Amino acid sequence: MKGWSPYRTLLEPMWRAAQDENLTLVSSPILVIEALVKPLRDGNAAIETQYRQLFEVGAVRLLDASLQVFEDAARLRAASGLRTPDAIHAATALRADCALFVTNDNDFRRVPDLPVAVLDDLLVEDSQG
Template sequence: MKSGLEIKLKRVNKVGIDAMCFIYQFQAHLLFGPLTSIMFSRMEDKKLDGCTSVLSLAEILSYPKLQQDRLSWEEERRRFWQTPNLKVEDVDSKICEAASILKVKYSLTFPDAIQVTTAIFSKAEGFVTNDEKFRRVKEVPVILLGDYIK
């Protein structure tokens, strides 16, 4: 039987991915890792396109545990860049300008506003995250991992 997340992801061709999703996947998070695996497996099978801001790399590599272990830091960096079917978008002035509007409109942090703006500019049909504050965003459908925990 397919999970609710699988069904949801089958209905879209492209998703924006919040940085935390990579951390859940790379660290094999007990609760959310199985959910991110559904998404990343679909990407690996070329059934789903993913996009994220280059800020995701900074967020992943600044994870405290990695700062103490250079080999793990390098491994996470490699895994990020080798994620199949993922487009990593640079932050440009247009994204910054639009993100500044969303930051104020939805009381987001600037990095969060950059992430969701990147998804919008990339024409993603959903934004995958586990951060409740994104529920307020109306410009792109938000797919909250927590909604799919049994």
């Protein structure tokens, strides 16, 4: 998608693997809000449509935000100081036993047992490797 640069080289293989059903991408439903705000604000219907298509075809499996997830998120927020939406994302990932949590937010490193991959760090490693 437009605007992914410089992360395109990191993210495209992940999206392809998900579309080929070789990888399962999961998120909390908050991702829908986070993805759509900018294209809606900018009036960019093309990007909005691309995001909606990703959700509709199941490229990203949106997990229900259960009471347990919210309770876990409250504990994570209390312990780590994460903002509420981020705590919900982290709790969702932990409940789903995610192998990797892909983000560009270093704050998630404060969550014990969450296997975090920060895109900017991966770019640096990629450019040095």
